[in-house]
Amino acid sequence: MIPRKLSPLTKRSRRGFRGYPVATIAFYGPDRDTAAKVAVGIVHREDAEPEIMRRWNNSERDVRRDVTINREVIAFVEGHHVKSVVMSDGVIGCPHEEGTDYPEGGVCPKCPFWAGRDR
Numbered sequence: 001m002i003p004r005k006l007s008p009l010t011k012r013s014r015r016g017f018r019g020y021p022v023a024t025i026a027f028y029g030p031d032r033d034t035a036a037k038v039a040v041g042i043v044h045r046e047d048a049e050p051e052i053m054r055r056w057n058n059s060e061r062d063v064r065r066d067v068t069i070n071r072e073v074i075a076f077v078e079g080h081h082v083k084s085v086v087m088s089d090g091v092i093g094c095p096h097e098e099g100t101d102y103p104e105g106g107v108c109p110k111c112p113f114w115a116g117r118d119r
Contacts, residue, residue, distance in 0.1 A: 007064075008074060012085040019083040020044055025073070026088045027064065028095035031113040037095035038063045040073055042080045052080065057095065 009025060022043045027035035037057045041050025054076055056069045063069050077085065094111040102108050107115045 007070060009077065009085055009087060013087040015084075017084045020046070021080055021082050022084040022086060023077045023080070023082040024050060024086050027091045028093050029062075029091040030095070030111045032091050035063045035091050038069065038073060040076060042077075042082065 009023075013025075020043065024041040024043060026039050028037040028039065029035045036059055037055060039053065039055045042052040043050050056063055056066075056072060058066050058069060094108045094114045096102060096108045096110060098104055098106070098108075101110075
């Protein structure tokens with residue numbers, strides 16, 4: 001088996017905390033195997049919410065393997081002079097947003113895989 005090449009952001013996330021700003025990167029999809037969305041937040045100080053947030057979607061291809069999206073994410077992170085990267089190990093939930101794509105407190109009708117799962 002040929003090992004997969006690590007992305008520059010995965011390498012940066014493995015270095016640990018290097019200071020602020022921090023980029024938080026999370027993947028979302030219809031199940032745990034397919035990432036249809038990546039959300040990147042920029043946090044400028046401890047105990048703060050992300051001040052800048054950007055999302056990328058691809059319903060046809062896993063965003064982790066989409067060269068264009070990966071280049072844009074890297075450019076976004078570098079453009080904000082990020083010192084640390086925190087990244088989810090895998091897909092952490094449904095790509096649809098509660099209250100926007102389906103009612104608050106409800107279950108996403110498009111992603112039954114996530115129904116009843118603690119994420």
